[in-house]
Amino acid sequence: MPEFPEVATLINWLNHQNFFDAKIKKIIFVDDIVLKNSTKKSFINFVCGETIKKISQIGKFIIFHLSNNKIIEIHLRLEGKIFYLLNNEKSKFPMIEIYLDNGKKIVYDDSRKFGTINIYNNYQDLLNSTEIKKLGKQPFDKTLTANYLFNCFKNKTQKIKTTLLDQTIIAGIGNIYADETLFLCKISPFRQTNKVSLKECQLIIDNCREIMSKSIRNKGTTVFSYQYALNHSGSFQKYLKVYGRKNLPCLRCGSILYWTKINGRGTTYCKKCQK
DNA sequence: CAGTTCGCCTGGGGGC
């Protein structure tokens, strides 16, 4: 599932494609369920005739900046993908195909239909939107500090695993990087959030950044069907220490890794190493 | 109000 490093990889890839002067010509919908604040008709009216200027990231959100300051905001959720294809190429589960006047198309592909797409008249409207406004710090934001985290954590009694997935605190951590970060920090996913020390807050930030940087260098983690482009997958799964390794020996102490559900999320951890 | 559970959705993997 795309988390911060996978979204960053995708955006980096897209920004290296050459569609920035091409005009959007027509849109074909297979399914419009991902459109949240527009209809097929208003979406078509909004984007047709525009060009894409650049693509940026906020947490797990992908931001398409169009001509005339228009914005398309995409969240891939679990299985969403964005492909840049020749007109005669086909992805597996296309939902929206955006045809450009250069013989190619941008395809939003999503087998589970969980993704979301919103449109905004300008960047400020995007920043004022409920889903963006409530986001916390991004992983590499300089203002993400131990003190900030400690302050967010101090009144929380829920398990730290749940808190790390809370996008209003750190925007971009998902299930894989939450488990990996806690393992590196030697913190049990069951630990009550307000029992995490200031020192451990710094550890969480450092380890989270380290894993995410390494993941981005490896073009993300491929589990299930993640691809950042058609037939291009990441390879960070090779370096995962706990996620997907249930019942395998801990790479630090050798004891068997446990798997459980915390707030409905699969969680793999080492009972011995993580306190 | 904080914390937890539910439901959205469907391909694919496991069991038989």
Add this chain to the structure above:
DNA sequence: TGCCCCCAGGCGAACT
């Protein structure tokens, strides 16, 4: 080989 069941999970809504 085919069929059934159920799991995967981000996040908003509903619930406790």
